[in-house]
Amino acid sequence: MARLIKTEAVVEGRTEVRWTLVEEDSTPEWPADQPPGVVGEPTTRLTAGARLSGSARYTSDMQLPRQLEATVLRSPHANARLTSISLDAARAVPGVRAVIGPGDCPQFDGEAVLHDEPPYGGAAVAAIAAETREAADEAMAALDPQWEPLGFVVDLDQSLENQTFQDDPVEYERGDAETALAAAELTITSDYLAPAQLHNSMEPHCAVADWRPDGLTLWSSTQGIYQARSQLCGSFGLDQEHVRVICHFMGGGFGSKFGCGPEGVIAAELSRRAGRPVRLVLSRRDENLSTGYRTPARFSFTIGAGCDGRLQAVEASAVMGLGTGGWAYPVLEPVKSVYACEHQHLMTLPMRLNLGPAAAFRAPGVMEGTWAFEQALDELAEAAGLDPLELRRRNHTDVDPSTGRPYTSKRLLESYDLAAELAGWDARDELRSDGRVRRGMGCASQYWWGGGGPPAYADVRIGSDAKPVLTVGMQDLGTGVTTACAVVLAERLGIRPDQVTVRTGDTDLAGHGPFSGGSMTLASVAPAVRSAGHHVRTQLLELAADMFEIAASDLELTEGEVRSTDGTLRRPIHDVTEKLGNAWVTGSGSRAPNPDGMAVNTFGCQIAQVAVDTLTGLITVERVVAVHDIGRVVNPMGARSQVLGGILQGIGFALSEERVVDPTTGTVVNAGLEDYKIPTLADLPEVECRFVGEPDPELALGIKGLGEPPIIPTPGAIGNAVAHALGLRLREAPYTPRRVLEALQ
Amino acid sequence: MRTFAYARPARVEDAAAALSQPAARAMGGGTDLITQQHRGILAAESVVDLRGLGLDAIAAEGEGVRIGATVTLADLGRDEAVRERFAVLHQAASAAASPQLREMGTVAGNLCQQVRCWYFRHPDLTCWLRGGDTCYAQVGDHRKHGLEPGDCISVAPSDLAAALLALDATVDTSSRPQGIPLADLYRKASDENRSTLALAPGEFVTAVVVPRAPDASAYERAGERHAWSFALAGVAAARFGDQLRLAAIGVSNLPRLLDPADPLAGLPGLEQTAWKRRLLSGLAGQALARVSG
Amino acid sequence: MQVELEVNGNRYRVDAAAAEPLSALLRDRLQLTGTKVACGEGTCGSCTVLVDDRPVLSCLTLAAACDGASVRTVEAEGDLLDRLRRAFTEEDGFQCGFCTPGQLMSALALLERTPHPSPDEIVTAMSGNLCRCGAYEGIAVAVARAAEAPA
Numbered sequence A: 001m002a003r004l005i006k007t008e009a010v011v012e013g014r015t016e017v018r019w020t021l022v023e024e025d026s027t028p029e030w031p032a033d034q035p036p037g038v039v040g041e042p043t044t045r046l047t048a049g050a051r052l053s054g055s056a057r058y059t060s061d062m063q064l065p066r067q068l069e070a071t072v073l074r075s076p077h078a079n080a081r082l083t084s085i086s087l088d089a090a091r092a093v094p095g096v097r098a099v100i101g102p103g104d105c106p107q108f109d110g111e112a113v114l115h116d117e118p119p120y121g122g123a124a125v126a127a128i129a130a131e132t133r134e135a136a137d138e139a140m141a142a143l144d145p146q147w148e149p150l151g152f153v154v155d156l157d158q159s160l161e162n163q164t165f166q167d168d169p170v171e172y173e174r175g176d177a178e179t180a181l182a183a184a185e186l187t188i189t190s191d192y193l194a195p196a197q198l199h200n201s202m203e204p205h206c207a208v209a210d211w212r213p214d215g216l217t218l219w220s221s222t223q224g225i226y227q228a229r230s231q232l233c234g235s236f237g238l239d240q241e242h243v244r245v246i247c248h249f250m251g252g253g254f255g256s257k258f259g260c261g262p263e264g265v266i267a268a269e270l271s272r273r274a275g276r277p278v279r280l281v282l283s284r285r286d287e288n289l290s291t292g293y294r295t296p297a298r299f300s301f302t303i304g305a306g307c308d309g310r311l312q313a314v315e316a317s318a319v320m321g322l323g324t325g326g327w328a329y330p331v332l333e334p335v336k337s338v339y340a341c342e343h344q345h346l347m348t349l350p351m352r353l354n355l356g357p358a359a360a361f362r363a364p365g366v367m368e369g370t371w372a373f374e375q376a377l378d379e380l381a382e383a384a385g386l387d388p389l390e391l392r393r394r395n396h397t398d399v400d401p402s403t404g405r406p407y408t409s410k411r412l413l414e415s416y417d418l419a420a421e422l423a424g425w426d427a428r429d430e431l432r433s434d435g436r437v438r439r440g441m442g443c444a445s446q447y448w449w450g451g452g453g454p455p456a457y458a459d460v461r462i463g464s465d466a467k468p469v470l471t472v473g474m475q476d477l478g479t480g481v482t483t484a485c486a487v488v489l490a491e492r493l494g495i496r497p498d499q500v501t502v503r504t505g506d507t508d509l510a511g512h513g514p515f516s517g518g519s520m521t522l523a524s525v526a527p528a529v530r531s532a533g534h535h536v537r538t539q540l541l542e543l544a545a546d547m548f549e550i551a552a553s554d555l556e557l558t559e560g561e562v563r564s565t566d567g568t569l570r571r572p573i574h575d576v577t578e579k580l581g582n583a584w585v586t587g588s589g590s591r592a593p594n595p596d597g598m599a600v601n602t603f604g605c606q607i608a609q610v611a612v613d614t615l616t617g618l619i620t621v622e623r624v625v626a627v628h629d630i631g632r633v634v635n636p637m638g639a640r641s642q643v644l645g646g647i648l649q650g651i652g653f654a655l656s657e658e659r660v661v662d663p664t665t666g667t668v669v670n671a672g673l674e675d676y677k678i679p680t681l682a683d684l685p686e687v688e689c690r691f692v693g694e695p696d697p698e699l700a701l702g703i704k705g706l707g708e709p710p711i712i713p714t715p716g717a718i719g720n721a722v723a724h725a726l727g728l729r730l731r732e733a734p735y736t737p738r739r740v741l742e743a744l745q
Numbered sequence B: 001m002r003t004f005a006y007a008r009p010a011r012v013e014d015a016a017a018a019l020s021q022p023a024a025r026a027m028g029g030g031t032d033l034i035t036q037q038h039r040g041i042l043a044a045e046s047v048v049d050l051r052g053l054g055l056d057a058i059a060a061e062g063e064g065v066r067i068g069a070t071v072t073l074a075d076l077g078r079d080e081a082v083r084e085r086f087a088v089l090h091q092a093a094s095a096a097a098s099p100q101l102r103e104m105g106t107v108a109g110n111l112c113q114q115v116r117c118w119y120f121r122h123p124d125l126t127c128w129l130r131g132g133d134t135c136y137a138q139v140g141d142h143r144k145h146g147l148e149p150g151d152c153i154s155v156a157p158s159d160l161a162a163a164l165l166a167l168d169a170t171v172d173t174s175s176r177p178q179g180i181p182l183a184d185l186y187r188k189a190s191d192e193n194r195s196t197l198a199l200a201p202g203e204f205v206t207a208v209v210v211p212r213a214p215d216a217s218a219y220e221r222a223g224e225r226h227a228w229s230f231a232l233a234g235v236a237a238a239r240f241g242d243q244l245r246l247a248a249i250g251v252s253n254l255p256r257l258l259d260p261a262d263p264l265a266g267l268p269g270l271e272q273t274a275w276k277r278r279l280l281s282g283l284a285g286q287a288l289a290r291v292s293g
Numbered sequence C: 001m002q003v004e005l006e007v008n009g010n011r012y013r014v015d016a017a018a019a020e021p022l023s024a025l026l027r028d029r030l031q032l033t034g035t036k037v038a039c040g041e042g043t044c045g046s047c048t049v050l051v052d053d054r055p056v057l058s059c060l061t062l063a064a065a066c067d068g069a070s071v072r073t074v075e076a077e078g079d080l081l082d083r084l085r086r087a088f089t090e091e092d093g094f095q096c097g098f099c100t101p102g103q104l105m106s107a108l109a110l111l112e113r114t115p116h117p118s119p120d121e122i123v124t125a126m127s128g129n130l131c132r133c134g135a136y137e138g139i140a141v142a143v144a145r146a147a148e149a150p151a
């Protein structure tokens, strides 16, 4: 029986309380001693066929009959007022089917989509739908917008001076930091400046809208089809029944694609007006100007500790550049929650700037905060004359230091030990030299949430061919969740994962589900999948019991067969299912809540080895040892890939990625992939990756989650390794050749 | 993007005629031309594809080598004779851009490509070099720019130019088939004429000639990541007997011949580019060390 | 203008605008949407296709310049390409798959020219294809493995 319950969930550092519908779940847990079949075996991706043949249809590939192409006029100024625009001239261009300007477009999440006072360079002002891209371009030229440029602020310090906040400042206090600092035996102060990192998913934001009298269908490159649906309902005043959002394949999101985005609203409005389907694909430049970024932040720490390196007090502030949107991402969480430290006073100041809105980017806040704080800790270790890992061990905590709650599981100390051993940590000083190339090694701890939670639902059906179809309310960004779900179902039904068909990414298919983010997806949906699979399994066994006249409790499903526990019966599952004819056996499941009163976190440690070329200034990350405690690993192959992906984005942040804003015009000068440099294959280090966690005893299926953890410690470990190599610390990332050579000057 | 007409003539004279039309542009691989057209930096009305002219051979000539204008960087990089006798050229051709861009980009296109200054390439700004009045870089962010003060502080981007300048190459053009020194292909942009190429209207490069092979040569460059990055600076060295030629890109407007005894001469550095002096002197030292007999 | 070209073994005659990139011709006119366009300005490699066996960026290649050319895209068939597909699957050489068509085409061009590339040759040949998901290790191993596999 379904019931409504109240649950608490931590989503990227924000605690949300929500009501959710859950089913009674009688699925037995996996026995602790017996590995559950295919779970934990390396499994190749189910989507391989489609993605490697070119047949996978991404949103930007959609071509509906009579589809129009859309383009968007964006402001060239950092801040301006639109004084005139010739929408009618654009409408007169042959082939143009709809033109909208400020005031013609519904809002998106309560914010203007088309601006008459565009507050940043790249803000949308008008949009055009035309038969061809050429016609749209011609109409764009006909718009002839006139601007009155306004004053702007793109500098963090100036915004702080003006006290223009984009979100409420966050203050956190425990104990009495001021007094404790004054009394501390050791104090260090240090500053760090983190850059704005642009997501640059390979598939840009895009939407294809088909507005018809009976409802709206939107294909969207999104991490949240349900969120997209509610946003569209909000924008256009439609009922859920009349909005369908589809995302079958998407080319990456990394946090920048929650919901339908302004592009979804623009495409829908154009389609509504033109009475034709409309496709809007952002250019790489528009993507980088308007769809979000990891917030740049200036960190200041004052740390007080005993001579033994034990933390006593931290005062810290973080000034973040949110641009014109986003929220106060938990940049100081690594200070607050990773180590034992009684006295803290933390201030987060989210500033408004005339730049596009910030957005969550893989471990938002926590990654850049870890980068800064883990380096400050190394400075403390040096002041205390301690090995950096030893310093971290000494400050270990067994309970969440801000709430006092116990962890559902925590294997951080084990992570340190294993990482140190694999990296050759104890011999790290032998790497150092005075030559042209200088080597060093550094470490950083990883902390993140996880564990997932409701709502998540799954439906399974199996017909006469014995090939189950699994429907899950979610979308696969490319993280491999689809494959992991198939693994979980395959275990229950005693078949191979590749025999499962998984349907996702369509709001009409499944009722509701989580968005893909915060490392929550798999931990949320897998238990629902297993429970749905279990219902089907129970029914199949009952069917088999009738057929073979053996008690269901003496039967099991393994390796594609129905077997009796005494070994006398072995028949293909197909022998049972074929009796179904055209009927199906179905089962559904939902996600139960996590235990109350406990902290659910993932932990880990990475150690990076770098080589700094003091002639060219170029840094090579030679090796990264990554040890993470993520609970149960459902598919080690997919998990390793997630770790590699995180590490590479971390390397980009540390070494080459940085949005550059021109101080005099306030516009971004490197909004393309030439001057904004993400890592290539040639930048890939050797990676040693291990998972220390066992299945978390308190969580459904023991899964904690893996999307964000691997990126979190990488930049900090690199920063510490560079300092170890050079004997001096670079306080601003990325560590480009210029910054390295300037430091060596 | 502005639309344009496309022609692919088969004879040099036809190409020259087509290029003497107003707003006509020569095209090699199109990798720079098309992006400039996209961003509204160029407004070509017709594009004359030079790849039908049969200028795509690499052939020994006297003691040196003649390289057709439309030879691709990839073919140049794969040429065995070039690799053995003109190491610096092989290395420069193999280090530039990405594999696909090297398959497309041509030798002449590479030499004639526009600067990569991020203000010049900005679709919403018209800087001095593009015909406006302001050099945004000098008042703004010029961390990757040159070491030389001037109206424009952007840097020569072509890796091949450094190598060919060190090799003392000449360039044949449609109207000057006898050839001109490579350095004369370039000019400093002025208020009256913002072009950095010294070609007459309609004139185009047909070949590059390296008159003789050096005894030793080498290319040293530094980029922003381990592959696919324009050179922050690139230094080419060639030794002919006891004569040394040293040339650099990434440090001044035009490819620049350096004094082997004092590579930094005349390159004081700007507010945000002093770091490049250290880089340049390091690369120069390294390149010289590699060619010293 | 009229362009006659062969794509994946099929001959087409299309009326293309002079300024139209090959990527648009493939995706919009021939419905071969496997080829992806992630930047449209030569900076990512996702649009890589083979034109007369060379890996080129279809976003910067004029369709008009492909008259008489033979083009291959990710939708092509072939033993070597199948071997690469298998190796990419087994080595997890992709995540979201958006860069993958370009990766496969660069890999195919490499192995056609250099059947047994060294690790360095693989890195060089594949360094013009960005992958934001960071599937590079799987990609490099897959290319090496496809090169070793018996035909």
Ligand SMILES: Cc1cc2nc3c(=O)[nH]c(=O)nc-3n(C[C@H](O)[C@H](O)[C@H](O)COP(=O)(O)OP(=O)(O)OC[C@H]3O[C@@H](n4cnc5c(N)ncnc54)[C@H](O)[C@@H]3O)c2cc1C
Pocket: A674, B025, B026, B027, B028, B029, B030, B031, B032, B033, B034, B050, B069, B095, B096, B097, B098, B101, B102, B104, B105, B106, B107, B108, B109, B110, B111, B112, B113, B114, B157, B158, B159, B160, B203, B204, B205, B206, B228, B229, B230, B231, C041, C042, C043
């Ligand atoms: C992302 C990116 C990275 C790059 N990295 C590098 C790098 O690291 N090093 C490097 O050296 N280059 C680099 N390049 C440049 C690339 O190598 C060039 O785009 C290329 O060599 C230009 O060649 P093309 O034949 O395509 O030129 P086109 O685009 O065809 O032409 C470029 C210019 O030259 C003119 N032109 C072409 N042919 C002739 C001729 N025969 N006579 C007179 N004028 C002519 C054109 O009119 C145009 O103005 C990079 C380019 C990109 C897009």
Ligand code: SF4
Pocket: B115, B117, B118, B119, B120, B127, B128, B129, B130, B134, B135, B136, B137, B138, B145, B151, B152, B153, B154
């Ligand atoms: S450096 Fe040259 S190209 Fe760059 S903004 Fe100044 S004038 Fe323009």
Ligand code: FES
Pocket: C036, C037, C038, C039, C040, C041, C042, C043, C044, C045, C046, C047, C048, C057, C058, C059, C060
């Ligand atoms: S789409 Fe062609 S290189 Fe990016």
Ligand code: FES
Pocket: A202, A251, A252, A478, C093, C094, C095, C096, C097, C098, C099, C100, C130, C131, C132, C133, C134, C135
């Ligand atoms: S697999 Fe996603 S960009 Fe490469």
